[in-house]
Amino acid sequence: MNHELLTDMYEFSMANGYYLTLSHDKQARFDVFYRKAPDDGSFVISAGLKQVVDEVKNWHFSPDDIAYLKSLKHFSDDFLFYLTEAHNRCSIEALPEGTPVFPQEPFLSITGPLMDVQLLETLILNIINHQSLIATKAWQITSAADNRPVMEFGARRAQGPDAAIYGARAAIIGGCGSTSNVLAAKLFNVPAVGTMAHAWIESFPDELTAFRAWAKIYPDNAALLVDTYDVLQSGVPNAIKVFKELRAAGHEPVGIRIDSGDIAQLAKQARKMMDDAGFPDAKITASNALDAHIIKSLLNQGAPLDNFGIGERLITSSSSPVLSGVYKMAALENKGKWEPKIKISNSREKVTLPGHKQVYRLYDKHDPQHAVADVIALADEQIGSKITAISADVHVTRNKVILTDFIAKPLLQQVLTPDKTATCEANPFVIQRFAKKNLAQLPAATQRLLNPDHFPVYLTKRLVDLQQKLIDEATNM
Numbered sequence: 001m002n003h004e005l006l007t008d009m010y011e012f013s014m015a016n017g018y019y020l021t022l023s024h025d026k027q028a029r030f031d032v033f034y035r036k037a038p039d040d041g042s043f044v045i046s047a048g049l050k051q052v053v054d055e056v057k058n059w060h061f062s063p064d065d066i067a068y069l070k071s072l073k074h075f076s077d078d079f080l081f082y083l084t085e086a087h088n089r090c091s092i093e094a095l096p097e098g099t100p101v102f103p104q105e106p107f108l109s110i111t112g113p114l115m116d117v118q119l120l121e122t123l124i125l126n127i128i129n130h131q132s133l134i135a136t137k138a139w140q141i142t143s144a145a146d147n148r149p150v151m152e153f154g155a156r157r158a159q160g161p162d163a164a165i166y167g168a169r170a171a172i173i174g175g176c177g178s179t180s181n182v183l184a185a186k187l188f189n190v191p192a193v194g195t196m197a198h199a200w201i202e203s204f205p206d207e208l209t210a211f212r213a214w215a216k217i218y219p220d221n222a223a224l225l226v227d228t229y230d231v232l233q234s235g236v237p238n239a240i241k242v243f244k245e246l247r248a249a250g251h252e253p254v255g256i257r258i259d260s261g262d263i264a265q266l267a268k269q270a271r272k273m274m275d276d277a278g279f280p281d282a283k284i285t286a287s288n289a290l291d292a293h294i295i296k297s298l299l300n301q302g303a304p305l306d307n308f309g310i311g312e313r314l315i316t317s318s319s320s321p322v323l324s325g326v327y328k329m330a331a332l333e334n335k336g337k338w339e340p341k342i343k344i345s346n347s348r349e350k351v352t353l354p355g356h357k358q359v360y361r362l363y364d365k366h367d368p369q370h371a372v373a374d375v376i377a378l379a380d381e382q383i384g385s386k387i388t389a390i391s392a393d394v395h396v397t398r399n400k401v402i403l404t405d406f407i408a409k410p411l412l413q414q415v416l417t418p419d420k421t422a423t424c425e426a427n428p429f430v431i432q433r434f435a436k437k438n439l440a441q442l443p444a445a446t447q448r449l450l451n452p453d454h455f456p457v458y459l460t461k462r463l464v465d466l467q468q469k470l471i472d473e474a475t476n477m
């Protein structure tokens with residue numbers, strides 16, 4: 001299904017209005033950014049860019065779409081004709097997927113005909129907000145799991161098929177190692193994994209028969225679900241019987257999955273039983289409405305867990321289910337000249353950053369693996385060896401600093417041009433490694449699950465002066 005109509009009606013009303021009142025090739029630039037990270041975190045892991053680039057690159061309206069828009073009797077024929085010829089005329093600059101991004105930083109900027117970029121607002125936000133939210137949640141969960149493999153199990157609880165598919169990709173970006181979602185595994189070339197459901201056990205006369213039947217079919221992939229009847233009285237003893245039979249036939253068992261009850265207590269006792277029976281390498285997988293905080297707590301209780309299967313709280317980010325990324329006009333072309341644009345608000349933090357911008361990550365000159373701050377600058381500014389900067393966080397009291405001794409790396413990169421040249425990493429594991437590398441360069445305190453430190457984000461003086469000038473002009477001061 002093409003997604004060109006996946007936009008809000010007001011975007012079409014405005015685009016039709018622009019067509020009727022403004023010059024048709026008037027260019028505009030919009031930025032995507034967010035103001036507050038989910039779960040009171042300090043950053044978001046950017047995700048969704050690959051899908052955005054694919055959508056924008058192939059942007060077009062089918063005859064059926066045009067017929068539907070015509071049937072609404074709301075748009076001019078000339079505008080509808082413009083849409084029949086629509087194709088990508090936009091360029092996109094963006095942070096690569098997997099970049100930890102902080103509030104106010106544009107993680108994507110799109111430039112193109114005003115009508116086109118306006119029509120793309122809803123779809124771009126839909127994709128970026130969803131996938132960045134899930135990638136960030138997956139980072140929380142996998143960081144709590146402390147290098148133990150996490151399988152994404154959420155398809156059945158995701159809010160619809162797209163959320164399951166693209167959520168699985170975002171989960172890999174955020175740190176998961178595999179997914180139970182076979183379609184996502186196929187589409188993104190990632191491992192499809194799984195154990196068994198209680199239905200398998202219930203389909204046989206008893207648990208032992210069910211385990212044996214499984215082990216016969218999958219002798220090298222026997223991860224047995226032990227909680228259908230009683231984990232310690234029945235599940236683990238039966239699993240051990242089958243493990244012994246497997247070993248006698250020359251196979252090593254994978255382990256067990258515990259999906260209910262007090263996981264810490266059950267895992268400790270199951271571990272002891274399997275060790276005593278000669279299976280110290282049999283793994284214990286935990287599942288059952290787990291999230292980052294429960295995983296941390298289980299590990300703090302000393303639960304000997306090797307793997308996690310995580311569904312609903314990952315795929316829906318249920319503890320913080322919205323990333324409110326926004327899409328705001330930064331500049332508009334007028335008679336061949338770009339003019340910076342601003343949205344003013346009574347709340348200082350909601351005043352937008354005007355103009356064509358670049359985000360720099362500053363690394364300590366003497367320790368270049370250590371990021372010390374980000375700076376948002378105007379794109380045509382020269383970043384020298386010294387920057388006078390103002391905190392992007394309006395609540396900071398001592399908000400003016402002089403930054404020196406840094407190496408500045410520009411983060412926004414061109415990923416799509418109107419001639420359809422697209423450069424954008426697709427492989428979610430490559431992106432996962434990029435995310436890990438970038439996170440390792442940030443202060444550890446910004447990555448606490450509870451009350452993390454905020455990473456300093458600054459604006460250059462020129463950007464702040466431009467913002468103030470536009471505020472003054474708009475308020476006639």
Ligand SMILES: Nc1ncnc2c1ncn2[C@@H]1O[C@H](COP(=O)(O)OP(=O)(O)OP(=O)(O)O)[C@@H](O)[C@H]1O
Nearest residue numbers: 259260261262263264265287288289290294297298
């Ligand atoms: N030792 C533990 N410490 C903290 N949380 C735990 C522990 N063991 C399980 N949990 C979590 O507690 C929540 C509720 O577990 P509960 O015992 O109610 O599940 P259950 O009723 O046994 O499972 P089910 O409803 O699937 O039969 C789940 O999110 C689970 O992951």
Ligand SMILES: O=P(O)(O)OC[C@H]1O[C@H](OP(=O)(O)OP(=O)(O)O)[C@H](O)[C@@H]1O
Nearest residue numbers: 153259287288289290309310311312313
């Ligand atoms: O709990 P999640 O993190 O979403 O992980 C996925 C869950 O999906 C399955 O449950 P199922 O749908 O069979 O229902 P159940 O909760 O009764 O086990 C599985 O047994 C997990 O418990």
Ligand SMILES: O=C(O)c1cccnc1
Nearest residue numbers: 153180193194195196309
């Ligand atoms: O393979 C599993 O164990 C699995 C898959 C999806 C949901 N719950 C469990």
